[in-house]
Amino acid sequence: MSASIAVVGAGPTGTCLVERICANAADLLPWPSLDIHVIDPYPPGGGRVWRREQSGLLWMNSTAADVTLFTDESVQCQGPIRPGPSLAEWLGCDPGRFASRPVQSAYLSDVFWRAVNTAPRGVRVHVHATRALDLADVPGGQAVTLGDGRTIEVDTVILAQGHGDVTPTGQEQALADVAAGSGLRYLPTGYAADLDLDQVPGGEPVIVRGMGLAFVDLMVLLTSGRGGRFVREYDGELVYLPSGREPLLQVGSRRGVPYHSKTGYPFRGARPPVPRFLTAQALGEGPWNFRRDVWPLVAKELGFAYYHELITAHPKRARMSWEEFEEAYAAEEWRDAGMRALIRKAVPRHLDRLDFDRLDRPLERMRFGDPAGLRRWMLGYLGADLERRSDPAHSADHAMILGLLSVYGVLAELGLSDPWFNGFFSYIASGPPGPRLEELRALAKAGVVTFLGADLKVEHRDRQWWAQSPTVPGGVAARTLIEARLPAPSVSRATDPLISALRDRGEIDEESGLLKVRPADRRLLDRSDTPHSRRFAFGPWVVGGRATGGFARPGLNAPLFRHADALARIVLSEATATQIRHVA
16 A cells, blocks of 8 residues: 655755655655655746746856755754755855856756655655646545646645745736726736746836845846846946846835845854744743834844854954853843943944844935935945955854844744844845846946835826835836835735635635644644644745745755654655555
8 A cells, every 4th residue: 555645836845845755754654655746837846936947147046055955964853864965066166156047946956856766665756747726635635636637646735836926916906907007017026037028118217116136137137138248347347238128227115225245255153153042931922023022032143143253253343252242242132221332342343233223224314315316325335235245354244144044943933924024034134146236236337227215105197107215306207117026925815726726615724925834733724723634835935934945055954954854754654644544
């Protein structure tokens, strides 16, 4: 008798699950017979987001050395550790290289097929290049209806589709309706590789709302992707040579600045001793208000990582030993006057002190007389960011990023999520490669990009889109508006046919747009909060799963591996119990 599991989704999350199921199968199955059905219309490994058929101009936002889908000795899990190469080792390249997304797709595909080809004897993996349309309870298991007309029966199902498409929000639909009625163009939220950018006219002003990673991808596809070239002058300055086919990008956002670039130097310091302060015991009983109850602990954790590196790696910039500082720091609360006094005493230079308000909103309360003034400030800001992120003298920034990664994992373990913090995390730790900000700076100097400022508002006025910001007086007009951001997850607006079918029958529910599961074992919860014995969900669009998407950094005991391993063992045990009951 064979056990059987269906994994819906063959991207990095689904691939990690398949690897962990294969790795644990020999230990947990009383007989060597298991069928794993992997369901995805896109090739396994990369899935949709990391598919090979996209422009090689699009890069990863992590260095090759920081990408792995293999467990290592740092991973604290019950299942066997199966080491494998990081992306840098797989490529045999410079650890600091930013690989293209098609290259990453090839790596992920290799991880998937390596897991399949090294699976224990009797473990068979079946790839179904189609969609899963529906699930139904059948005696002893689940029936999965496939888009190719077939139905497969399995013991258990894991939903691991990753980020999916959603219908427009009410505001987005209203803007689309305005565009259709006024002869304007409106490109809604979405992955840049999936958008129809051919409709964006060259040589015309275009309003772009958003300055995160989606904006960087759009910037690349609408400039280099249209024949423009970047060249380096004799003095090292990067210059953009327009093709004449690129639009004139007028860009603003809530912060008015792009995400910070990735650090461009190897980090050789000791890893910060975190987490230390952000614990379930310190939080006490919920419910919690994130900014009031959770953020002070998060900030203290991040400060601890930052000052640990500053004082131990750059002792000449501190007036206190780490041992003395650590003891005093642990006794103070983040917002207290005592903490501020301690930091002033220990760190004499103002620029060496951690200021989260300045980090989060650098344009807050800043006003410029005209766009030229904002442009000069932005060129200086981008230059300073590039310099700081490439200088090991500021390695405390890197240590804080490692602290952010630690905090992110702890919050996921505690089931805590906050939209503001998720955005702050991405802004600080998930920014673009440094060369992309250098390109942005060159585009601004060439007049292809114009900065609009913070708290950008867009409206329809006189049959045009009109954008304005309190950062500069006046505003700008254009006939094209692009939403440069990814859609927020939403089960209620999901277009995935399987999610839609389960949602419409009340067999799944959502919380803050995310799919609800029972935290202990990730079993799907219906509208009455009843867990399903044979249905599970895993990934960044699942409650408590933001830290389990994509891939991981080596050597950090990543939540992705720990949680995937635990779920694999639960599902294997469930499938085994089912088969034992069948035999009995």
